[in-house]
Amino acid sequence: xxxxxxxxxxxxxxxxxxxxxxxxxxxxxxxxxxxxxxxxxxxxxxxxxxxxxxxxxxxxxxxxxxxxxxxxxxxxxxxxxxxxxxxxxxxxxxxxxxxxxxxxxxxxxxxxxxxxxxxxxxxxxxxxxxxxxxxxxxxxxxxxxxxxxxxxxxxxxxxxxxxxxxxxxxxxxxxxxxxxxxxxxxxxxxxxxxxxxxxxxxxxxxxxxxxxxxxxxxxxxxxxxxxxxxxxxxxxxxxxxxxxxxxxxxxxxxxxxxxxxxxxxxxxxxxxxxxxxxxxxxxxxxxxxxxxxxxxxxxxxxxxxxxxxxxxxxxxxxxxxxxxxxxxxxxxxxxxxxxxxxxxxxxxxxxxxxxxxxxxxxxxxxxxxxxxxxxxxxxxxxxxxxxxxxxxxxxxxxxxxxxxxxxxxxxxxxxxxxxxxxxxxxxxxxxxxxxxxxxxxxxxxxxxxxxxxxxxxxxxxxxxxxxxxxxxxxxxxxxxxxxxxxxxxxxxxxx
Numbered sequence: 001x002x003x004x005x006x007x008x009x010x011x012x013x014x015x016x017x018x019x020x021x022x023x024x025x026x027x028x029x030x031x032x033x034x035x036x037x038x039x040x041x042x043x044x045x046x047x048x049x050x051x052x053x054x055x056x057x058x059x060x061x062x063x064x065x066x067x068x069x070x071x072x073x074x075x076x077x078x079x080x081x082x083x084x085x086x087x088x089x090x091x092x093x094x095x096x097x098x099x100x101x102x103x104x105x106x107x108x109x110x111x112x113x114x115x116x117x118x119x120x121x122x123x124x125x126x127x128x129x130x131x132x133x134x135x136x137x138x139x140x141x142x143x144x145x146x147x148x149x150x151x152x153x154x155x156x157x158x159x160x161x162x163x164x165x166x167x168x169x170x171x172x173x174x175x176x177x178x179x180x181x182x183x184x185x186x187x188x189x190x191x192x193x194x195x196x197x198x199x200x201x202x203x204x205x206x207x208x209x210x211x212x213x214x215x216x217x218x219x220x221x222x223x224x225x226x227x228x229x230x231x232x233x234x235x236x237x238x239x240x241x242x243x244x245x246x247x248x249x250x251x252x253x254x255x256x257x258x259x260x261x262x263x264x265x266x267x268x269x270x271x272x273x274x275x276x277x278x279x280x281x282x283x284x285x286x287x288x289x290x291x292x293x294x295x296x297x298x299x300x301x302x303x304x305x306x307x308x309x310x311x312x313x314x315x316x317x318x319x320x321x322x323x324x325x326x327x328x329x330x331x332x333x334x335x336x337x338x339x340x341x342x343x344x345x346x347x348x349x350x351x352x353x354x355x356x357x358x359x360x361x362x363x364x365x366x367x368x369x370x371x372x373x374x375x376x377x378x379x380x381x382x383x384x385x386x387x388x389x390x391x392x393x394x395x396x397x398x399x400x401x402x403x404x405x406x407x408x409x410x411x412x413x414x415x416x417x418x419x420x421x422x423x424x425x426x427x428x429x430x431x432x433x434x435x436x437x438x439x440x441x442x443x444x445x446x447x448x449x450x451x452x453x454x455x456x457x458x459x460x461x462x463x464x465x466x467x468x469x470x471x472x473x474x475x476x477x478x479x480x481x482x483x484x485x486x487x488x489x490x491x492x493x494x495x
Contacts, residue, residue, distance in 0.1 A: 034420065034443040036060040038074060040099060041438050043382045046404060046414030048456055049437060050099035057420070057443040061086055061120050064378070064423060064430035065439040069132030070096050071148040072432065072439050075139075077119030080108075086120035089139060093148060096434045103151035107139070124428075125161075129178045134200055136178055143176070143185065145203060155203035160188045175223030177230040182256050184223070184230035186211065195230070195254050207259030224276040226306050229253045229262050231281055233271045251283065253309060263309035269297050273327040275336075280357050281306050282331045287317065299324070301336060303360060313360035320353060320362075326375040330386075335363060335407070337386055341373040348373035350390055352405060364410035368403055377424060380431045380438065385413060387431060387438050389424050392464045399464050400425065402440055417463040418442045 038052040054060060055078060062076035072094040077086035087109050093102040109118035126139040134154070135146040141161055145154040161174065177184040183198040187208075197207040222233040233251045249271045253262040269285035276282075281304040288297035298316040305312055317324065322340040329338045336355040341348050350369040355362055372391040380387045386405045391398055400421040404413040420443035423429060432439045451458040 033446050035446060035449060036062070036076075036423070037442055037444040037449065038065060038072070038094065038099075039440045039442055039444075040072075040096070041402070041416060041440065043385050043387065043404065043433065043436050043438050044413075046402075046416050048452070048459055050456075051444070051449070051452055052094060052099050052101070053444070053449055057422070061123060062423060062441055063123065063426070063428050064441050065432045066128065066130045066430060067096060067432035067434035067437070067439055068130045069148065070434065071102065071130070072096055072434070073128070073130050073135060073148065074441075075123050075126060075128060077123040078106075085117060086123075087118050089119040089122040091137070091151075093151060096437050096439075102149055105151055127161075127174065127176055129176055131178050131180050131200075133180060134178070136176055136183065138174070138176070145183075145200070154201075157198075157203050158189075159185065175232070177223045177225040177232075179225050179227075179256070182206065182225075184225065184254070184256065186223070186232075195232075195259060197230075197254075197256055197259050207257070209254060209259035209261070222271060222274050224274055224281075225256070226253075226276045226281075227278055228257065229255050229306075231274065231276055231306075233274045233283060249285070251281070251304070251309065253281075253306075262307075265304065265309045265311075267300075267302070269300070273329060275329075275331040276306065277331055277333050277357060279306055279333070280304065280312060280331075281309075282336050282357065284325065284327060284329065301325075301329075301338065301355070301360070303336075303357065312358070315355065315360050322353070323348075324373075324375070325353075328376065328378050330379045330381050331357060332381055332407075333357065336360075337379055337381065339373070339377065339379060339388060340365075343373075347371055350374075352379075352386065352388065352410065354407075354410060366405055366410035366412065368405075368412070374425050376426055376429055378429055378431045380433045381407065382433045382436070382438070384408075387433065389418075389421075389431075390415075391421075394464045397464065401463055402431075402438075404438075415463045416440075417461040419444050419448070419461060 034057045036054040036057055040049040042049055059079045060076050062074060065072050065074045074092045076090050078088045078090055079085050080088050089107040092104045094100065095102060122139040129136045130148060135148040137144050137146065138161055142156050143159045144156045147154060174186050181200050183200050185196050187194050187196050192210045194208045194210055196205050199206055224231050231251060231253045234249060248266055248268050250264060250266050252264045255262055267285055269288050271283050272286050273284045283302050285300045287299040298318050300314050300316050302314040303312040320340060321342055323343040324341045325338040334357055336357055338353045340351045340353045342351055349371060350373045352366045352368060353362060354364050369390040371393060377389040384407055386407050388403055389400060390403050391400055400418045402416040402418060406413055422443060423441035
């Protein structure tokens, strides 16, 4: 064999070596290409359960997945050609346990109006809610109910998508609030605007109540259901459609049975988040800046009785020692979970703070990043875990990680290193949980996907871990576990 190789003409040898080199470079370039990939990770162990590659990162925009009842729903904007950027809106459904695609639908720009960005506009502004047996979607001038396992349309109603009245030059998307039996919507047409309670199975109107034009109930996520009423929150609006000068907001509860107002409460600040449980309403307000000190108002976390609207407790940013906590926090029946930025010497940090939903007292705190904080990273909660994201630095490396904390103690359970931050650290990004799976979008290189197709355990992105105020590489290929550090006199974990 060696003699044969030696007898080959040197020109042919040169061509052969060059072809191998070019092929290797081309293969490496292809292998480095990133594909948007939906990852399903076990919430208890942090191990990969399945993955679903989609398209190149340059061709896909998405806020992330939602999940319920054994189905994962992913909406995205895709580019049909390099010249038509994000011109297609796509909706896809996958089985939570296997990752099998159940169905897909797409909307293209109207004929003669193939504008770039059509799909992006729909994906960025859609109103979507997934219940165990129904998917509600508004990405246009109609609200649709779909079967989440088949994509079959059950019913549709005409409904304006945005409140387009001139209100400080803002367009506000109309919210919805769904339970398994009923759906509450704000309907602007016909006038006067109304809160309508619809039958979830048919879309028929069960109750409708006129809403004063001086109340704005139409913010992106400021419309939430409880077991027996729907709660809305938004800034007060003056008769001339301008925002109130005092930056006041109102919270209103409507009965799901009668449509009548149960209570109304007003606050001096804009409400940036609203969450509901069976017994309490949790909301947060923005800090109000003013030249006169007596007119300045600190940002607040406020708990209301869900039946009466009476304030149960409130905690200010100053009391919590939070420079900011923004609007990505979550609640369950026992706790309110905040991602608190405790800025020190001009450097941001991320501390997850758990407050009692009933009293507002601090239950535990976990420092997850000592030199980074983002206002966009989402929080999700499962039966036992809290899931969020952090950035960890080592020398000149920055790594984004998914992290899981114990909901009872704040101890870190596991971390998963991601390849890219664009789908978990962007405006209104989402992370979804259903059962024992958390669903995360990442931009994964082709070489890693090739390895995962051979063996699901061959995930080679290694987590950089924080431990005792130092950073080290963990031994695990996929997950790392940081031990909580006990600080005497404080219920605090450093992870």
